[in-house]
Amino acid sequence: MTVRWESVVVDCRDPRAQAAWWGETLGWPVVYDEEDEAGIAPPFAAEHARDTPPIERWPEMTFVPVPDGKTIKNRLHIDLAPGIDDSQEAEVAALVARGARLADVGQGDDVTWVVLEDPEGNEFCVLSPRV
Structure with a gap:
């Protein structure tokens, strides 16, 4: 069995704002914007998804809401x-x-x-x- 890296999930208070900020930072478009999450992906990801084997696809960044603010140093960055x-x-x-x-x-x-x-x-x- 093989799994692939699908997404980096970022807990945040404002998923839309975080997705917009990171999207601008990386030059990645917002690819979904739902009530409970927002996501960005490389600009070529959707265009080449059908031609790229799943194991070779780039991960997205997904932003999900949490009620509390960040309190300690990230363990992953x-x-x-x-x-x-x-x-x-x-x-x-x-x-x-x-x-x-x-x-x-x-x-x-x-x-x-x-x-x-x-x-x-x-x-x-x-x-x-x-x-």
Whole structure:
């Protein structure tokens, strides 16, 4: 038996707002927006779904409502990486301008990544530029 990675599920207070924020961040469209959840997926996902074997499909991000706010550091987080010719500093500045906040999770000053929080406090990292 083989399973595939279908989705990263993010607990949040406002699924629509989180889906919109992460969708803009990743350049992914909102692919569903229901009363109890919203989701985003890579822009090519729907176009190539029929031609791509299920095990090779990209996971979506699904945002579901929870009544309480975030209280502790995430045990799982997302890493974002600028392109090889792009600037980590510029990407971080753009994310902060859109509502992200710098976060200190004990990473120290000697790391090559920047830890941020999304508008609801979920930590994620912006790595150094990558291919």
